[in-house]
Amino acid sequence: MNYETVIGLEIHAELATKTKIFCGCTTSFGGGENTQCCPVCLGHPGTLPVLNKKVVEYAVKAGLATNCSINGFSKLDRKNYFYPDLPKAYQISQFDRPVCEEGYLEIKGGFGSKRIGITRIHIEEDAGKLLHETEDGSTLVDYNRGGVPLIEIVSEPDMRSAEEARLYAEKIKTILEYTGVSDCRMQEGSLRFDVNLSVRPKGSEKLGTRTEIKNLNSFRALVNAIENESERQIKVLESGGEVVQETRKWDDITSKNTSLRSKEEAHDYRYFPEPDLVPVVLDKEYIERIRKDLPELPDIRSKRYVEKWGLPEYDAGVITASQSMAVFFEDCVNAYDGDPKTVSNWVMGELMRLLNEKGAGAEHISFPAVYLADLLKLVDDGTVSGSAAKKVFAEMFETGEQPKILVERLGLSQISDEEALTRIISQVMEKNPQSVEDYRRGIKKAMGFLVGQTMKETKGKANPALVNKILKKLL
């Protein structure tokens, strides 16, 4: 039987605020254990939360950028459970009145274009972190992350494959970066995915029993966990079994996913409205102001590249996936004046290859966009050959130096001086009278040999187009 996988994602994104959601502690990453907390985020008796307004603003931004409607009235709720990393024994979150609801995103892939529904986006606080690797085997808690603001973006179960889920998650990441809502540093855990997954016979309308896989923190883990869990569920059904509703855990190292707790063991979170905070009331003007301040979003930017600059849709999609890359690209196109596709070829070829090798993003490019434009102009005016330009580019990527200086230093400028070339070519012809005669007798390939000899003589620096022209004239 053929099966269909049904996937919904819950994405937790750490917001790019300077301070925590309910107190003034810093949110910066990497501080010494328990150096970034205070009585409020440690939940000391008598302390009270005060909502960071920036958190609401960022949630609204994320909502508007994902076509959500923004609730004029939303509230915070307590989600009660005991765990050492949760100082108050409840997480302040949003239950039935989130800030944003009913949005969607478009994803594009081999399957064409598809709309993925977004159920809701709500704000909440992060918990601390348990440290198990102590010498005496005890567990310690670091509360620095406790109270760091998060948004949780809950999708509809609209995805049907790991690829769709990855494209959706990547799109969310792009949008959060564009809007400045989150810096999405995956290695620091500022973007995490929970997967809800079920399978059903193809053509069936009824959803199968779903499982939840928690806390995936890379796109690779997301894809692997989805494929693995989908196969597991199909195997269970094929062997006549039933999928059990449960929470599962993905181990990135062993590539295995195991049961964490069953439905029966699930927490009863006893949600109720947080009495220490007042409801969040947003008026239309506030929402419109944020809407006006939104940057150009990737889809619109991509469309502009296609329509205005004639870029292929694929190129436009790849470049706009990163805001920094798009900005770099645009700056370069504007400085270059030539065909934007030429810029796109360099950006998607050399630049992305070198960045990938370094594992770095476009925000880490060491030279200004105008340098790439300068380099392309040097190619166009014949100062350097295409292959020499790649060498210059690689050096520029490393050192951040100007292309002109690098061309000089690397001795890569082409000989485009007609007189000088004529002199060299005459010598080559004198040394190779046989070839000259062959050519004149009609053996055209002798021309190639003479070009080659000229290039050899000039150590490859001769402008090939010019060499051809002069040779033809002299012959």
Add this chain to the structure above:
Amino acid sequence: MHYYMTASELAQRIKKKDVSAEETARSFIERIEELDGSIGSFITVEKDRALDTARDIDKKLRQGCELSPLAGIPIALKDNICTENIRTTCASKTLEDFVPSYSADVYERLEKAGCITLGKTNMDEFAMGSSTESSVFKVTRNPWDYSRIPGGSSGGSAAAVAAGMAAFALGTDTGGSVRQPAALCGMVGMKPTYGRVSRYGVVAFASSLDQVGPITRDVRDCALVLNHICGHDRRDSTSMNVAVPDFQQGLEEGIKGMRIGIPSEYFGEGIEQGVRDRVTDAIGVLEDLGAECEEVSLPHTPYALSVYYIISSAEASSNMGRYDGIRYGYRAKDYSDLLDMYIKTRSEGFGAVVKQRVMLGTYALSSGCYEAYYKKAQKVRTLIKADFDSVFEDYDLIVCPTSPFVAFRLGEKTDDPLENSLSDVYTIPANIAGLPALSVPCGFSEGLPVGLQFIGKPFAENTLLRAAYAYEQNTGFHTTHPQVKGGAMQ
């Protein structure tokens, strides 16, 4: 005897240098040393700190500094009000050794005003109770009759003021915990409008109901203290950003023409005859003073106790969660794993009443029960508020008893938590509706004080104070003091 002087009078004496702040503080500390062995008001006495602060005040006086009207006044604070560097126990084993690194907003304000904090007072554990008997540390006795409870949960604060061991005290009122002990000890006690006073640094029992209030000797002192503890605090999102009037202003304007509603539901079954008589007398006095008193109805009153129990327990169950032994507070000694640590820590750290409320509240919030209990209670809460709104369309104030009975005997009701809670039946509605309410002494029944309660519109504390002041000045029950004696008690 200056122990029974009002804060206003004491402040005058200190200001005129009839007596120094240090002498005053010292005499109150001596009084505590003499009496508190029998009464049991204080969990912690901060003698050295109090004397140091008093000397500072005297120094400022000598330098001719302009001081607040509360400078040099010796006070007591309920032990759920966080005081930086002074342990704050909530009368619980859980917080027995807890020393906060921060101060409650109210404490900061009173310190700034120059008050001398003598110590922290006994209370029901985490403010859950009406007799102060659930304190794990000690029994507090009613200064009018040592065999009786002082009321609660702010029993230590009320008894301390009644016995002349502090000029005034702060308590917290979640369901009557300031007004009821004030009434039972013959003092003035007020719960301001919810949001009038910051809850920052006040250990939460039921966050949507808790409010700090003063226990004072008379109504003028009540107004004076309110002047200093009210006001917006950005650390408490539920503290309202509204103008704070001078609460002493207009105190003497009288109540001629004031329209007062007398809710019939507050005089039904369960009220002691003596209490009923004193309150009826009091209504007569108010009429004599020119107020128009008429019977009104607050039809949802019978549900108030149930609503209170569900909401306060639900919030308490969540608020108590943090006492897990991990970051601060009591932790069990021997445990095998995390769950075992939680269970032992909380079983050993909390007393019976707290456990009962936590269980009750957890149940009320659990899935499957939420709609029937918590959600329904919130709906009825809205109806109770609407009852008051409708009466306040035609009336300025509501007058009723504070407690259905006078102070009962120690141990009399500890086995019956429900009957114990009935003492809050008249005070709870004001918490549910977030309204200001004040209790003022209105005489005695069998030699024990009876309290008269005024309930007002939101943020209309001034009206309450004016009416209570008029009543007080024309009756003078506040000038009668208990005969207290020292010596160890059995």
